[in-house]
Each structure stands twice: as C-alpha cells, then as structure tokens.
Amino acid sequence: MALYTPQLASFKVPAIDNEPMSCIVNGKEVKTGKLAKQPMPATHAKHLCTYHEADQATVASAIKGALAAKAEWEAMPWNDRAAIFLKAADLVSGKYRYKLMAATMLGQGKNAWQAEIDAAAELSDFFRFGVKYVEELYSQQPLKNAPGAWNRIEYRPLEGFVLAVSPFNFTAIGGNLPGTPALVGNVVLWKPSPAATYSNYLVYKILEEAGLPAGVIQFVPGPPEEVVGQAISHPEFASLHFTGSTLVFKKLWKDIAANLDKYRSYPRIVGETGGKNFHLIHPSAEIKNAVNQSVRGAFEYQGQKCSALSRLYVAASVWNNGFKDQLLTEVAKLKVGPPTDFTNFVGPVIGRPAFDKITGYIKQAKEAGGEILVGGGADDSVGYFVQPTVILTKDPKSVTMVEEIFGPVLTVYVYDDADYEKTLDLIDTSTAYALTGSIFASDRKALLHATNRLRNAAGNVYYNEKCTGAVVGQQPFGGARASGTNDKAGSISIFYRFVSARSIKENFVGLEDYLYPSNLA
Template sequence: MSLESRTQTIGQTLLAATHPGRSFLAQMREPWDEKLLAWTMEHPGLRTQMFRLIDTLPFLSGSGEISRHIQEYLHQPGVELPGMLKNLLNFTGRESLTAQVAAQTLTTAVSTLARKYIVGENFSQVRQTLERLGRQGMTFTLDILGEAVLSESEAQGYFQKYIDLMTQLAPVDWGCVPQVSVKLSAFYSQFDPLAEKTTRTQVTQAITQLLQRAGELGVAVHFDMEQYKYKNITLAILKDVLLSDEFRSRTDVGLTVQAYLQESEADVREILAWVKLRGVPVTLRLVKGAYWDQEVILAQQKHWPLPVYRRKSSTDANYEKLTRLLLENHPFIYPAIGSHNVRSQAHALAIAEELSISPNAWESQVLYGMAAGLAKALVAQGQPVRMYCPYGELLPGMSYLIRRLLENTANTSFLRQRLEKENELELLTPPQWAEPTTPLPQGETFMGTADTNFAQMGTADEFLQAIVRVKLQLGHSYFLPHCSRERTLDSVNPSDPKESIGRVGLADISSVQKAMDCAQEAQKIWGSTPIAIRVNLLQQIADTLQMQRSEWVAWMVLEVGKPIREADAEVSEAIDFCRYYSEMAEGLHPGYTYDVLGETNRYVYQPKGIGVVIAPWNYPLAISVGMITAGLVTGNCVLYKPAEQSAVIGCKISELISNLISDLGLPQGVFQGLPGWGEEIGPELVRHPAVHFITFTGSRQVGCQIYAQAAQMSPGQRHLKRVVAEMGGKNAIIVDASADLDQAVQGVVQSAFGYAGQKCSACARVIVLAAIYEPFLERLRTATQSLTIGCATDPATTIGPVIDATAQERLQKNITLAKQRLTVALESAAPTSGYFVGPVIFTDVPPDDPLAQEELFGPVLAVLRVADFDQALQVANGTDYALTGGLYSRTPSHIHRAMQEYICGNLYINRGITGALVGRQPFGGFRCSGVGSKAGGPDYLLQFVEPKVVTENIQRQGFAPVAEEL
C-alpha cells in the first residue's frame, strides 16, 4: 500500500474515533462559551471585536466597566450580532440589572473558555489534570503562562517559578519523566540578537542553572521557539550549552522547529548535523507556528522579506516534508510531531509504519484543550502522546487564550473546517504547495527603506567592524570652502570625551557673505536646471548613503553617542527623505492645467530662492539630509549650518553632496556647508537679504529668535522670508485604566529613554489613571532599572551618553532642584567617565510643576496621577507644546476622544511615540512646537516654492485653435 493510501486509512480511523458527535448547529445550544465561538465563526466582524473585548476583560474592574466595554466593542458598524446576543446587549445604564447580567455572562463564558485551554491556576489544579491525563495514557509538558518580561526582577521571577514548579513535580510518581517547556527570552529582559554577546552570557547562565536543577530533580526541559527575531540566537545559545561537557550527555532536553518558517528545513538539517556531532540525541519538536499574523505584520511594516509561508497549505506541505526528515533521523533525535490536524498525525503514523519505526522512538503532541479526541484516538493506536499544558492565572494567560481562539476560529483552522465540512474526508486531502509568486500587496504608496534586521546572526559584526574602521579616521581635520583654518572646533566622543572625533574649520561672518555671493550666482543656473537632474541628485545621495550605511552608523555612534540600532534607523530615514522628496517633486513639477475655450491657464511652481538649513545634533544625518534635499529638489540653493556637536558628520554630509553636485557639472554655490558657532553666524544667515527661507530644527528659544529675526526686513530685501521650524515638545503618554500594561510599560520606557531621551518626540510625561497607577509605576521602575547604560559602541547599550558637558550639567542641575520638591521613584547610576546621566523617574508630579512644563531633553520622566480620562486629556493638553502624544487604552470611546481632543501634531495609540517614518507618519507639531508643514509629508515641499499662474488668451481674430474641432 502506498504512503498516501496508508495515510488515508489511518486518517479515516482517527476521524471516526474523534467525531464531534454533534452538528455545528447543535453546538449553538451549548453553554455561552461555545456559543461565543460559534458566533465568531459565523460573523467575521464580530470575531475581531469579540476577541479584542476578551483581551481587555481581565483589566476591567466591576460590572459597570465590563458592560460599558461590551457595548462599545460590539455596538460597532460592521459587527453583525446574532439575535440572542442582541437581546443580551439591549440594556441602558452601566449599572442596570441587565448590564450586570451581560457582564457576568461574558465573564463566566470567558473564564470557562480559558479553563478549556489552561490546565489550572495553581499546582493543586494542575496535579488533578495531569493525573487524569496519565490515566488516559498520556504524558505532559508544562508551560507557565505570562513569560513576557520587562525587567530583570520579572525575569528572575519567571526563573524561580520554574524552579518551584520542578520542585513540586519531582516527588510525584507520574508514571513518566515530568517535563517543562520554557522560552529563552523570558530569562533576560534585554534579550536582543543585536546584543548577541551579552544576551548569550546572561541567558546561558540562567539555563545552565535551570538544567542543573532539573537534572537533580529528574525533570526534563524542552525549549520552545518564539518569534522569528529570536530564532537564530535561541538555536545558537542552545547548541552551545548542550554541546558543553556538562550537558552533552543529557537526553532529557529538546528544541523546537516551526514549519511555517521558510528557513525551517535548513534549520532542521543544521540541527541534525549538530546532533550527530554531539553524539547524544535530543528531542526535536515540530510545530507549525503560532505567530503567523505577527510575523507578516512586522515584515510588512519593516519592509523585510516575509519569513513565513503565505499560505497555510504551503506550511502543511512543508510540515509533512519535515515530518519525514525527522522520522528518517530517529536514531539521532527523538521526533515529537506537534499538531491537532488529523491529516498531519495520520501522515506521521504512516511514515513511521513505512520506515518500521518503533512507537517508542517518537511521539505525537497536542495542545491541551485543542484536540482531546485526537489525543485519545492516537493513544488507542498505541502511539505515545504528550499533552502541551499551559498553566497559570487568567491575566497572564490572556494572550495565549487569544492565540488559541484565533487558531480555532480561523477560516483555515482544521477544527473549524471539521465543524463546517459536510464531507470529512476532504480534511485528509494532501496539502498542496501554493505559495504565490507575486509580491505581497503594499498598503502604502511610498515604500520606505528597510532597517537592518538584526535577527540575522552576525549582522551586528558589520557595524562593529565599521566602528573599528572609522576609529582609524578620528582626529582628522575638515576644512570646507570659505571656512577658516585658524579658527577651529574640536568635536569629541560623548561616551569618551578624551577621544577626539575631528577638528573642523569654522565659518565666520565673512564666510557667510562669500557663500551668499556664490549661491546668488548659482541660483540662476540651479533654479532652471531640469527636474530630472535635481531628482537624480537626490537618488544618488540616497544610493550613496545606502552603500555607506555601516560607516554612517559608526560616525553617529562615535560623534553623537547614538546606539547602533537607532543610528541604523536614522540612515534609513535619511534615504527615505531623498526618495520621498524626489517623488513629491516630480509630482509638483507639471503643476496644474485649468484651460477653457480660447484661454490656457497654467498653475506652476517655481523656486523661492536661497535657503538656509540650521540642523540639530540629535538627528545629524536624517534631519540634515531631509531639510537640505527638500530645498535642493525644488530648485533652491542651500546653505547648511550643522550643529556644533555634530560638526564632523555635518562636514561629511557637505562633502558627499558637494561632490555629487560637482560631478553633475554644477557650480559650488548650489550647496555649501558652513559649520560655525550658532550665536555668531546664525543671525547673519537668517537676516541676510538674499535668503528666502530658513529651515530649522532645535530648541524653542533659538527657534523663536529665528522667527523674530526673519520677520525683519533688511535693506534691499524684496520678499518675506518663510520659516519652517521644529522646536521640540513636552510630550505625554496617557496610560488608561484599560491599557495593556505589558505594551504600555515597554512603550513608555522606549519612548522616554531611547537615545537618552534626546529625541524631539521623546516621552517626558506619562499620565496614569489612578486605578492602575501603582502597578504601572512599579513595572515602569523595574523595567527602567534593567536598562543598560554605557558606551554607544556596545551593542548591549540601551542608554548612551547625553550630547555634551553642558547638557549633562543642565540635566544634573534640574534633577537636583526637582528632588527638593518631588518624589523620586528611580535614579539610576551612570558611568562616571563620559557625559552620562542615568534615567530618573519622578512620581506624583503636579501638572503645573516645571518638570511637567519645561523641556529638559534628557532621560528624565515625570509621572502624573489623574483621577479619570477627562483629567488625563486636560493635563496632556496643558502645556505650550503640541508635538507628539500617546495613548495606551483599549476603551474605544477613549481612543475616539483622544483622536478628536488630544492636541498634538502626531498622536500614537497603543505604541511608542518615537520613530516616525517618512511618508507614513509625517512629523511635526504646532503651538510652540513649531511652524510649517510636516517633514516627510505630502505638502512639505510646498514651503520651498512659489506658486504662479500663467494665463494666455489664445484667440486670434475671434477664433481659437480648438474651435474647429468642436
């Protein structure tokens, strides 16, 4: 009999043994938890909203809040409600009896659902379940829910839970070796493939201790696989640990492979080669994968290649291919085939039979609550079965529950198809390879540049090697045209101020005039240069930046102390500005035509004239390149003054663009770099009568001075100057009572302390509702305490130095003053060499306190307590600024209100508030945060052109060229 025939025979036997025994409609008469699942399968809109509601439920206190959220989630356009559910939701008043019944019904249904997928909330419950499984002839592996860790104290707590669990498992006679399943990322809160060395050290230490204790207790340990970004480093760590002398002989350990990953076959073959080298078998669990949606979304957002197969049928086909590969190598590994798909398990049984593999040489695995009937049927076939058993409280288990509900109710779910298919034998159809050859459809009109994917092992090495190369170039001198060789500025490394980055010749007032003279001559040529040449210039800048990515990252790491990942993202942003503004300029160039019979009307754009770009140090490449290229591509000559603290990078930008302009045969005056002291040459640049516009990013104080100076007419000036200024903010994130605290804490920490809080969009205030204030604050404190402070050259660094001694002294002074009147929740120690300031968190800060009103530009966070959402919005809007804002909430009405009422230029909901992307999140604010349109947006270039209408009467003696054609 062929393999497929045998698969069909075994599959039919398993299907018959696992028949649900009732129709799909019959299930509708079952308890509420089964009704909910049935309804979500029938109504896609309800499915989405119901699962969002369930995700929120554990965070809601009281029936009033629950009933309110029930109505807000389910009374939405596009949500089709079954009649029974409509009746249940037909209530008014959150505290009415009907509302309380609705709240209680949903809570009970969700708790019942959770218990179907979770073996217990304490060890007593777990033991009863496991003993029942044992009586049914099954073994188990236990997984503790809630492994997401944000701090080292949480990581240690996770570790200790497993030690305690193994200690409880060990004395019991289970009739088998007890097993636990763990995830490596939960052992270290800063788990990061970029920081490979540190991550390896920390995680290796933890799992070494875990394996030692497990060996003492006689408990087996299996290592789960998580998101794709962790795969390579997870496998690398496990291979090293299990190849060590201490653990090389252990057979009670296992690894996991996910069949939905396109790299999975290569991973299996590498693991097999490693196991053969090791000489002692390990368990290799084959699963299909639980994070498909997340992987697709992340790859799309990041413009990375898709790591997973696009079609479930392709995953299933790959799964069967890998099943054979594992079973063929059973002398070297112990295969564990994890699936609740009858076809998949039948196919594995057929292969094992064909290869004459003993049932004791491999096992089947199923998830608790997903396929109990299949598990029993497999046991009846004489097949060893292990049940994957999550346990823990409902709150940390909610994300697991949602994944299971999504899996059960998805269109391609085996369990759902079984309920809906009239002919069950269709479920045994061999899976077909069905991967599309066309690219994924793009939801955005502008395709941004992909950041480096540090999930690929060894990727960081390219940047570390670039840092070494750039260090050999430190200390050089840079003298741009018109700049002095006698008056210089020394730029230093803020991580190590003894290290000179370079010496830069400075421009003075006479330099400005010389540059203006060159620009005025060049403007006549550049203003009439064809758009194709201007666009080509920007494309060449972008291509050069892409080719030199690692070197630009190295320069930013060294001169402005920006950590590697953030510097890498900045290179991408600079490239995106070039390419986005190229597209926008090409769209503007044709203008508009408004012709009528006998008359032509042309609406066209022409350059404004000479522009001045005054750039900041915190984004020395991206913002500089963005402001420069916006002026150039619209036909304006540009004079560029980089910040003093990033003068070397400024010179390198100037050299790059000037060389490309020279290669085009254009005059030097089209673009000129003028490094110098801001207080000396800044006013001269702004006031000069030849200047038509000033683009500035920096402090509010300097921005307001520029705005005032530009408004003054100078002798010989025939135009009003345009000022485009971004001047910072006092950005706030509101954390609502219904927020996902895992997301909120992580987002606030990243937004407040990324690049040492030195981003225009950084979170300076977090406004927390009183109901969750204490738990949020504690997790925020411990998460911040776990951040790594150090030199930017270290990939493990999350917080580098502040920019210079002046910034350090200013921050230290303000922190000292604030400590005299406010409570400090955390003040982290910082290295004493270099310009370091450790993160500081102040609590219960009054809304009118200077710490809640004045921009500090550093790693200092004010936490404010508010009574309700109304007060939260009032406090958030209660500053002079309106740049960025954030909200963590799962209350639909609060999200809607924030969209309408939160006063800010960029509002981010349920994500961090930094990292705006060109063409996707155009960036800029209003009030005292700035003036002008948003950088990286569709109307940004309009600020650098003058619109002009040309109307021509084309009649001659009463006729027009088109008249005869009518």
C-alpha cells in the same frame, strides 16, 4: 540599577581622518585657521574631529557663490536634479552606510540601532521620498481650461537663498534641512550643529559625490550667532529651515522681523522645535504594551528627541495593577554605557550643558517633593552619562511635567480613574508645546474621545504606540504651538514652503473686439 562607571582604558575609538575638516564654499575647501573640535560625548577627553569654523569673509563668499549658482541649478531639468538625490540615497544606504553610522555613534552618542534608523534609513528615505513628493507637486496643474486657452502652474524656487540650521540629534535632519529646499531648485547655506559636524560633513561629501553642483549647498560650520546673524541680515535671505530649541527659534523669528525692510521678499520661516510629549494610559489599556512603549519612548537615544516621552499620565487602577512594577523593573534593566558596546541601550547625553541641565532638573524635582522611583544618578568623569530616571509627582504642573528636559527623565502622574476628564484638560493646558502624544486604550470610544479633546495638543498622535519614531512617508512629522510651524517633514507639505508658484495662462484664439456685446446694440 547600578550606574555605569566608565573605564577610559577600555574605550576603543576607531581611527578617523586627522586632517581638520574645511568649510566647503563653491565646491572648494576653505581653511579659515579658526579651529574647533567636536568632542565625543562618551569620552569627552577625546574628540572626533577638528574643523575650520566659517568667519565673516567665508559666509559672505558662500552667500555670493550660492546666488551665482542659483540660475543654473534652477534651470537644470527636474529629472537631473532628482537623479542626484536618488544617487545620494543609494550612497547613504550602501557605500557610506557604516561610516555614517559610526560617525553618528561616536559624535552624537547613538547606539547602533538608533544610528541605523537615523543616519542610514531615514536619510535615504528623505531623499527618495522627496523625489516622489516633488514629482507629485510638479504634476499638480489646473484642472480647468476655458475654450481657446491653456493654464499651467510653474513651481519656482524662492528668490534668494535658504539658510538651513540643523540640530545635533539626527544626522538625517542634517541632510534633510538643506536637501528639501535644494531639491526644488533653491540654493542653501547649511550651518550644522557643532555637535554633529563630522556626520554632517560626510552627508555633504555624499551629495557632492552624487553630482550636486558646486555652490548649490554651502557647508559653513561655525559659531551659530555669527553665521546665522550674518545670513539673516542679507537682503537676499529668502527662508529659514530650522530644527532646534524653541528659545532660539523665537529669537530668530524676532531678528528676521526686525530685518524685514532689508529683504527683497517676505522670508519663509519653517521650524520644528521643542516638545513635552505625553503618554495617556486609559483604564482599558493593555499594560505590557503600554509599559514597553513608554520605556522605548522615554529612553531611546537618552530622551534626546524632540518627540521623546517626558510626561506619563497613568490611571490609578492601571498603575496599582502591575504597571508600576513592570515599568520600574524594565527601566532598571536598561544598560548604560558607550555606544561602541552594542549591548548598551542608553548612551551619553550630548555634552556638558545638556548634562548639567538634566541633572539640574532631577535635583529640582527632588526639592519640589518628587519621588525618584528609579535612576537619578549621573557620572561625568569620562563621558556624560545620566541614568534613566523615573520620577513620581503628585503635582501635575511640577517643573518636570511642564518644561522640556531633553534627556532620559520621565515624570509620572497617577490620576484617579474618575478624574479622566480633568486629566485630558491637564494634558492640553499644562505646557506650551504640542508635538507628539500617545493614547493607550482598548476602548475605541476612549481613543476617539481623547483624540477629540486633545485636538490641538499634538501634531502627531499615536494609538497604543510610543510617541517617537515617525517614519518618512507614513507619519508626516511636526507640531504646533511652541513646537514649531507644523510643516510636516517627510511629506509633500514641506516642499510647498520652498516654492513660489507662478500661474501662466496662454490664449490661442485672440480677442476680436474689446467691446461688450451690449455696447454694440
């Protein structure tokens, strides 16, 4: 496989607005004068946008404004809140569909297919399904009423504000992290990833056009440590809605715990973090499907999905009977290059730190005795391009079988068919993560057995299907262990985390006497 060699002169970038984007606080543009740029990963000498970073005064104003907007937003009739998000879904899937996709392709390095699935389809699904789930949530009322009394439950928003910290890799997650708590009446500070600022700004403007009142969601891009640190130190901080690295999430949890005595209530901490996701290929697996699903799972969006396939366990009888040859043949076909060329399957990784980390892991794998079966090259002269790489290891606990890479690197461990039980133990215990995993087998007993043995190894399990691509309303998404709090985005479960239920009992009859009957004898 020849590595794509970028030619800067041939790379065409559509013109976008040249005016630096502002923070949005209380519905008004705030220009701090502290400018930052969002580079384009396929051509890092150019940038997609320039934007004003939030400073301390801006964050303070955003928190104050959100709290001031809270009462009116919370009191707005549910059908009106729902209508705003339904209109936003229509704007996402219609009027702004291609602008959102273009922003996601240029700024986050997705090809057209991945941008369509993410920025258009999944984001509109989050908003539409969210409305249906909240309708269902609000309808859940007590089944029993004693004679002369009536019971009901009110699902209040949290007391205070929610901080949403979103990642670079999904525009849809950018919209969902502030959108979910806002839908049930919360006010939100939204700190987008610096590498997704432009697409996330478009999402905010769509919500604004759909009728979201000023102050309900405050858009505050800026340095993560400063913006997040200021928010979680505020007494009215009520919840963190986070998607990002495990290391950062653990630090934030500790910081929140250290501030616990400041808060009005116990903050809700909701997070989806890393993964070290697996495919298990049983001797009974259908080879062609297992190969194709593995290529998709490992190399779609350059492996920059928390659910991406990273470790592949293949039975020796399958590996030697066509799996290896088919896998290497298909990976070698993958075309690498900028997303503006729609024939490219693999684009750039998001930036310099990611490029260095990924190539560093490939180097470590070589030094540890891993065999590079295909790929292994990289080029950062114009954009951050890494070849789809397949590593064969004889050590199931080697570094690239254990640590999250977040790039187009797949490590294969071939197990003896007789060691199937040992392999299940390896899958379960080799990493700290438990996000997604797939089991490939034609034997139903093998599927059932592996599922039971790996009960806690993944929050999303797939049979004969790749470990990526959970669909809103179909496969609620989330993992446990070091992969997060498993609150299942794309389902009703996530909304329970952003409401505080209040039980109300009304008496219609009254109490004639406070004494018990036995007291009157």
